[in-house]
Amino acid sequence: MSKNGQRSFWIPEYVFSILLTVAMVALWEWLVRAGKVSALFFPAPSTIVRTSLRLISAGELTPHLKATLYRVGLGGVIGAAAGVALGVLMGWSCRIRNIVDPFVAAIHPIPKIAVFPVVMVIFGIGETSRVLVVAIAAFFPILINTVLGVRQINPRYFEVAANYNAGPVQVLRRVIVPGSLPFVLAGLRIGGNVAFLMTIAVEMVGVETGLGKMIWFSWETLRTENLYVCLGIIAILGIGFNAVLYFLSLRFCHWQIDRGDNETR
């Protein structure tokens, strides 16, 4: 909010975001039409929109989209479930953390796409390996955030629960889950985006369907407008996913976000 309550001069930030987007798209369109940039490598926004409508109505896009969503969804859910579960255990128990931490430190920095061949050796060249490598990629950021989320809970809250003789299940439900939720949601946001990234990457090697496959195939056949359609769809999926998590954190973690001054946000 502006100083001195001068609301009349105050324009919300999103107006600038929209204006900026419109300006950039318009500039792009003009550059292509005026022949300043190659329409082959940078097809005009209008061409991309027309292409996407054509691909959707012809049903060419749907199987690719479905395959990608399946891999991201299943892999993400498996990775998130494992990451949250192990993260809670590691955050809660110092002993488990000390045992597991070296493995996390060793495996986390390895690019997960580099593990893909190994996974394929073990689980075969099929959907299982792809979903699994996506799950592994999503697992680590979620694990690390969950551990942090549990550890940053004020020890006082555990004492309050202990004072009323709370058992482990009650401590988990009434202290650990709500107390770590802001960090877990932040972890899910990172993990979800990593899952997208990994899915597209995996699909570029040896699959029949998927947005990643479509991107790579479009590039090889120089149908760049198809490539841009895929990028647009991934961006839209990303916006949707992040928006869902944003609203979840507004709903369940307002106590953390609203803490302190509301003015500066």
Place this chain on the structure above:
Amino acid sequence: MEFQCRDLCMQYHTRRGDTVVLRDVNFHVAEREFVCIVGPSGCGKTTLLRLVAELIQPSSGDIVFSNRTRADWSRIAIVFQDHGLLPWLTVFQNVAFGLRLLGIGRHECQSRTDAYIGKVGLASCADRYPYQLSIGMQQRVGIARALVTDPELLLMDEPFGSLDAQTKLIMQDELVQLLHANEKSVVFVTHDITEAVRLGDRVLVMADRPGHIREEIVVPLARPRASVFAKSREAEELERRIWSMLEDEVRKSLGIGE
């Protein structure tokens, strides 16, 4: 709830050796007695309170609760200096927290919680979150949460320590009123001598390095006592006596004038 601490010792083992926090602490709290503990900061007052609450175990010595074991959990409640309210729960949910954990039914929980939120004057704030309250209001919620389970022993760890001087006076009045109708044994840790003499039946003066009870002072004045401004001469005399003891300790801890 009557209890007795016998030869309580508390030491921590660290890599650089042992730190003795408490040595040979002996005291007794009678049924419905209000005992204040004063002492220089870092003398182990809070550790002592946490031992009584069994949040930690003593290195040696024991605490004996007369006629029943500590296992009867609903009988002890704690008020923390930082209030320890769960930030993700509303005022109502925070006050009801202990009741829910103790397995009290939803219906009874509702009525008892409402009653205590009313008693601390926060009925209009029941659906607010702790971050939306002032520090004084937060501590009132903390007190309501402790009292709602109707404990027999109330442990208060510098409950008004972070309040401003004026709010503190009001809160003392409120606490006196709340406890008047339904008396409990209270152990009240504070560093405010006036507060200790005003509220306590007895004042335990602690000393440092290692923490021990230096002296026990009986406040021979009937409770509840009038506000600080109607202080009796005896009360003033007691305060002066306690301060003369504490002054040495505080000076020692500051490293001046032995």
